[in-house]
Amino acid sequence: MINKEFFFKGFKSILAPDSPAIALGCCFIAIGALLKNLGFNIQESIFSTMLTYALPGSLVMAESLLVGASLLNIFLAVWFVNARLYPMTVSLFPLMMHKSQPKWKYYFSCHFIAVSAWLIMKSNYKNIEKKHRIDFWIGIGSATWTTAVIGTFIGFYASDYLDKNIMIGLAILNPIYFLCMMVGAMKTIQIGASVILGLLLGPIFYFLSPEWSILLGGLVGGTIAYFIGELNVN
Amino acid sequence: MSINVVLAILVTSLATFSSRFLGAVSSEGIKETSKLFRWFNCLAYSTLAALIARTIIFPVGVLSDASYLSRAIVVLFCLFIFFISKRNFVYPTVISAIIMALLSEYL
Numbered sequence: 342m343i344n345k346e347f348f349f350k351g352f353k354s355i356l357a358p359d360s361p362a363i364a365l366g367c368c369f370i371a372i373g374a375l376l377k378n379l380g381f382n383i384q385e386s387i388f389s390t391m392l393t394y395a396l397p398g399s400l401v402m403a404e405s406l407l408v409g410a411s412l413l414n415i416f417l418a419v420w421f422v423n424a425r426l427y428p429m430t431v432s433l434f435p436l437m438m439h440k441s442q443p444k445w446k447y448y449f450s451c452h453f454i455a456v457s458a459w460l461i462m463k464s465n466y467k468n469i470e471k472k473h474r475i476d477f478w479i480g481i482g483s484a485t486w487t488t489a490v491i492g493t494f495i496g497f498y499a500s501d502y503l504d505k506n507i508m509i510g511l512a513i514l515n516p517i518y519f520l521c522m523m524v525g526a527m528k529t530i531q532i533g534a535s536v537i538l539g540l541l542l543g544p545i546f547y548f549l550s551p552e553w554s555i556l557l558g559g560l561v562g563g564t565i566a567y568f569i570g571e572l573n574v575n
Numbered sequence: 576m577s578i579n580v581v582l583a584i585l586v587t588s589l590a591t592f593s594s595r596f597l598g599a600v601s602s603e604g605i606k607e608t609s610k611l612f613r614w615f616n617c618l619a620y621s622t623l624a625a626l627i628a629r630t631i632i633f634p635v636g637v638l639s640d641a642s643y644l645s646r647a648i649v650v651l652f653c654l655f656i657f658f659i660s661k662r663n664f665v666y667p668t669v670i671s672a673i674i675m676a677l678l679s680e681y682l
Contacts, residue, residue, distance in 0.1 A: 359664045367672065375636060385580050392588035397626065400636050402587040406579075412586050419590040425626055426591065428618040430598020435607045451599035452592060456623060505640065510676030512638040513649055516630045517671035520650070521657045521664050523624055531613070535620035543625025544632045555629055559622025567617040571610075 343446070344476040347469065351480020354461055355488065361457040364518035365485060366492040371511040372399055373496020374503050379403050383497050390493040394486055395455055396515065398423045421552045425559060430454050436466050437474040446475050453482020460522050461485075531570030538562030645678035 355362040369390060376386040376399075393399050398419045405415045430451055438447070458481050469477045496503075503511075527533035543558035550557070605612050630638070631646055638646075652674060653667035660666045 361664075363665070364668050371637065381580060385584065388581070389584045389587070392584060393591050395591050397630070397635075398587055398591050402583055404635055406583055412582055415583055416586045416590045419587045420593070423591045424594050425619075425622040426594040427598045427601075428615050428622055430595055431601050431605060432612065432616040432619040434599055434602030435605045435612055438602060447599050447602070448596065451595040454595045454598070459619075505637065506676045506680045508637045509641050509679045510672040512634070512636060513631075513641075513646070513675040514668055514672045516627050517650065517653050518664060518668040519623070519627050520631075521653070521662075521667050523620065523627065524654070524657065525662050525664070526620070531617055532620055535617045536624045539621035539624025540628045542621075543628040546625075547629060547633055551633070555622060555625045558625030558628075559618055562625065563618035563621035564614070566621060567614045570613070570617070 343479055344473055347473040347476035348480040348483075350469075351477040351482075352484045354465060354481055355484040361460065361518055361522070362485070362488050364514045365457045366488050366495075367511045368396055368515040369489045369492025370496035370499065370503075371508055372396065373493035373498075374500035374508060375400075375403055375496075376493070377497045377500045379407060383494070386493050386497050387490060390489050391486075394452065394489055395423050395426070418552070422555065424556055426454050428559065428563070429456075429459050433459055433462060436462075437471070437478055439472045439475065441472055442475050446479065450475065450479045450482055453478070453486055455485065456519055458482050458485045460519075460526070463526070529570065530573050531566055534566035534569045535563050538566055641675065641679045642682060645675065645682050648678060649675050 354360065372390065373386055376389065381389070389399060389402070393402070401418050401422050402415055405418055410418070433454070434447060434451070458478075461481050462478055465477075466474055523536045527536050539558055539562040542562045543554055546557040546561075547554040605615070631650060632643075634641075634646075649671050653671045656667040656670055657663070
């Protein structure tokens with residue numbers, strides 16, 4: 342089963358001074374308020390955060406519902422926005438794979454893949470023995486997931502007291518936090534080039550295809566950055 | 576709960592979980608020292624950067640009501656704070672919300 346020591350070590354990591362808990366919580370407060378304004382009840386709002394647990398996907402679903410999109414359209418729109426989770430998972434899970442751990446832990450805990458938890462794990466995994474990294478990861482994921490659910494709950498009930506300017510202020514928190522974390526992670530040529538090219542190519546590809554812009558920006562930018570890094574090493 | 580909303584949530588979660596689950600399954604055959612892993616690492620960072628840029632420049636939701644100028648001011652000022660505070664993540668994050676709320680009120 343799950344090793345409690347490492348689970349709680351991971352869970353407590355969101356209490357660190359530079360943890361994304363505040364930014365994450367504030368963004369889900371904005372989501373909770375948005376869902377209430379769209380006509381969701383509290384059960385639906387919480388259910389949405391628990392099952393989806395991905396900010397851009399929730400936003401896309403909310404906007405799609407607003408314009409009366411079909412279920413197939415919602416599926417495709419969300420899949421496009423959240424397809425980034427695939428490379429995020431593949432770039433994290435091999436660091437946690439250990440033959441002594443059961444597979445169900447990996448299949449269950451992949452639900453916790455999100456930018457905040459991913460960045461915490463990426464900056465902490467070297468301090469944890471490989472065998473216990475999956476338990477540590479489940480702890481981080483449980484903590485960020487709980488923060489998101491609590492944020493949605495608060496946002497739903499606080500929505501009557503949040504004016505538009507406060508909502509805009511809350512909405513910018515997460516991108517700014519992630520931008521700072523990405524800039525802070527630029528410690529190698531490969532990662533630095535990946536971040537810079539992604540920041541440039543994402544908006545450029547938006548003019549060609551809004552739906553594909555994130556995937557194309559990531560694929561082209563990441564591939565160029567990979568070859569830049571490999572050439573530099575050679 | 577209305578059936579349409581519940582179905583929309585289920586479809587959304589299915590679309591989201593499929594990427595995560597496929598990633599977990601694919602990871603089984605990839606070594607952390609391999610070139611494939613390094614490539615995926617680059618893809619992940621680049622895709623996240625593309626997402627952040629898109630969220631700020633072409634936002635959906637309430638952020639789209641803020642002007643380009645106010646978003647640009649907040650991003651540049653927060654990066655400035657990030658570097659002068661010796662790469663502290665909390666100061667620029669908290670300051671961003673305050674400045675953004677003030678700018679959207681007065682700009």
